[in-house]
Amino acid sequence: MPRKDVVFFLYFAAWFVVLENKGFFKQQEVVLTYHRKVPKTNTNHGQPKDEIQRNYNISHTYANPEIISSNCSLTVVMIEPKLTEQSLWVLESAAANVYPLHRTCFVIKTSICKVKQELQENSNITKSITDQYAFEQVAYSIKESSIAHPKFLEAINSGRVRMNVLDYEHYDLKSCDNFEGISKLFLNHDFWGNKEYLEQDSDFILNLQNDGIICRPFYVDNWREFAYVGAPWPPKTYLRNEMPDSWSRFHDGNVANISFPLFPTEDEIRTKHEFGPVGNGGISMRSRQWMRKATRYCPTIYSGLSEDERKVAPCKGNLDNGFLEDMFFATILRGMGAPLPTLFEASLFGTELRTPNEFLDVYRNIDNGTQEEFTAKRWYSPYTEIGPVELYREMQESNMFTVSLTFHKPWIFRHGVWETPHTRKYCPYFQYILPEKEKNYTTFSK
Ligand SMILES: *[C@@H]1O[C@H](CO)[C@@H](O)[C@H](O)[C@H]1NC(C)=O
Ligand SMILES: *[C@@H]1O[C@H](CO)[C@@H](O)[C@H](O)[C@H]1NC(C)=O
Ligand SMILES: *[C@@H]1O[C@H](CO)[C@@H](O)[C@H](O)[C@H]1NC(C)=O
Ligand SMILES: *[C@@H]1O[C@H](CO)[C@@H](O)[C@H](O)[C@H]1NC(C)=O
Ligand SMILES: *[C@@H]1O[C@H](CO)[C@@H](O)[C@H](O)[C@H]1NC(C)=O
Ligand SMILES: *[C@@H]1O[C@H](CO)[C@@H](O)[C@H](O)[C@H]1NC(C)=O
Numbered sequence: 001m002p003r004k005d006v007v008f009f010l011y012f013a014a015w016f017v018v019l020e021n022k023g024f025f026k027q028q029e030v031v032l033t034y035h036r037k038v039p040k041t042n043t044n045h046g047q048p049k050d051e052i053q054r055n056y057n058i059s060h061t062y063a064n065p066e067i068i069s070s071n072c073s074l075t076v077v078m079i080e081p082k083l084t085e086q087s088l089w090v091l092e093s094a095a096a097n098v099y100p101l102h103r104t105c106f107v108i109k110t111s112i113c114k115v116k117q118e119l120q121e122n123s124n125i126t127k128s129i130t131d132q133y134a135f136e137q138v139a140y141s142i143k144e145s146s147i148a149h150p151k152f153l154e155a156i157n158s159g160r161v162r163m164n165v166l167d168y169e170h171y172d173l174k175s176c177d178n179f180e181g182i183s184k185l186f187l188n189h190d191f192w193g194n195k196e197y198l199e200q201d202s203d204f205i206l207n208l209q210n211d212g213i214i215c216r217p218f219y220v221d222n223w224r225e226f227a228y229v230g231a232p233w234p235p236k237t238y239l240r241n242e243m244p245d246s247w248s249r250f251h252d253g254n255v256a257n258i259s260f261p262l263f264p265t266e267d268e269i270r271t272k273h274e275f276g277p278v279g280n281g282g283i284s285m286r287s288r289q290w291m292r293k294a295t296r297y298c299p300t301i302y303s304g305l306s307e308d309e310r311k312v313a314p315c316k317g318n319l320d321n322g323f324l325e326d327m328f329f330a331t332i333l334r335g336m337g338a339p340l341p342t343l344f345e346a347s348l349f350g351t352e353l354r355t356p357n358e359f360l361d362v363y364r365n366i367d368n369g370t371q372e373e374f375t376a377k378r379w380y381s382p383y384t385e386i387g388p389v390e391l392y393r394e395m396q397e398s399n400m401f402t403v404s405l406t407f408h409k410p411w412i413f414r415h416g417v418w419e420t421p422h423t424r425k426y427c428p429y430f431q432y433i434l435p436e437k438e439k440n441y442t443t444f445s446k
Pocket of ligand 1 (some may be wrong): 124
């Protein structure tokens with residue numbers, strides 16, 4: 001039985017890789033039309049000269065004076081070779097909801113190679129289009145396409161958005177405009193350090209993809225104490241076994257001194273409000289310091305660390321086929337004793353496979369008072385009128401499900417609740433990333 005469970009899990013994980021890649025690169029129909037206004041003969045330092053004034057306000061660094069002097073309160077990271085209309089809605093949901101708004105920064109890690117190639121093909125100048133020129137065209141297009149996304153446009157105009165071209169070769173991703181193999185990026189020690197982040201960027205970052213949305217205003221300080229926050233996974237036996245088994249494998253079975261913390265029983269979760277598997281990486285908050293610690297403690301072949309460095313590490317990340325970075329960090333961080341939210345708290349942050357109510361159904365008897373205590377702590381915001389508990393009660397009274405702060409393509413596991421007044425009320429931006437066919441379901445379900 002346990003073997004079967006493990007097999008199921010691996011199948012499940014591998015399936016996820018496929019979905020992940022599809023979602024990441026192909027799901028979106030509307031790709032931003034990059035600006036290709038290249039006049040015939042005018043040249044400017046050998047480059048085509050645009051009629052447009054290139055006030056794109058996105059460069060490699062932040063231009064906002066307050067950010068320069070006092071840093072970002074949170075850096076939001078989007079890794080996407082080709083931004084789409086949907087990407088902009090995801091960014092808009094963050095720009096509108098991550099407080100304090102005026103101190104939230106954005107970094108877009110993207111590609112310019114295709115744009116550069118197209119510009120060259122469409123241009124009559126003999127000189128080569130430079131990277132800088134292509135970069136500016138992409139930046140300008142992003143700004144132009146953000147007209148319909150006022151909060152993100154505001155972030156652009158105020159100099160809180162920067163962009164860089166992802167060094168796909170360094171991370172061994174598929175190609176300059178196809179970031180397939182994205183887990184390798186997250187498993188690389190360098191990805192969490194100065195190669196990718198500036199002095200102004202926060203240690204605690206919010207990672208976004210095209211298929212995750214921020215539902216409501218949320219206050220980052222409520223979560224900063226943690227190493228990693230993501231939507232929890234259901235703590236079924238297979239998942240419980242998979243994590244300790246991997247931990248043991250990573251330590252070559254020699255885990256006498258460093259045994260994996262036991263997963264709490266349901267009773268412990270109920271009475272001590274314990275941990276569960278946390279969690280989904282697609283929309284997650286992470287401490288970069290902890291990511292660096294974890295990638296050094298248990299380096300995988302993708303860590304980018306030298307063989308010598310890997311040899312002295314206490315743990316070796318011998319990954320299975322189909323092993324994903326979020327499962328890896330969920331295991332390592334838990335094993336290392338990193339601060340992680342409890343199952344219920346993590347469910348208040350994000351929904352992927354289960355809603356917060358469904359976790360409560362598994363762990364009955366987390367009483368109303370305790371639920372409200374956690375809600376008060378994690379949903380508190382000095383910037384909103386309605387209090388966290390009031391909001392929580394309102395959702396309970398509606399007899400619908402609790403809408404967490406973020407959604408990561410929850411429609412894959414459950415149909416029928418996403419295109420409802422309830423979801424629209426508590427997660428207004430969600431409709432912009434919900435696939436058309438999901439809008440056909442109107443069943444109300446808890
Ligand atoms: C390039 O030159 C050809 C021939 O003069 C012209 O037809 C075409 O429109 C030009 N293309 C661009 C992008 O200016
Ligand atoms: C900004 O962050 C850097 C480190 O990333 C730190 O050295 C500096 O003191 C911070 N500045 C402020 C004003 O907090
Ligand atoms: C954004 O661009 C405009 C137009 O070039 C410029 O006036 C403004 O100062 C820029 N904003 C920042 C924060 O650099
Ligand atoms: C466990 O502790 C013993 C004695 O302190 C030490 O010799 C051994 O290497 C440790 N094993 C691991 C896996 O750390
Ligand atoms: C939870 O407790 C609050 C007050 O403590 C109460 O107003 C609310 O109705 C309770 N909810 C349920 C579902 O019992
Ligand atoms: C929507 O639902 C109806 C009735 O169940 C079905 O006939 C139709 O094919 C569905 N449309 C889509 C786009 O899924």
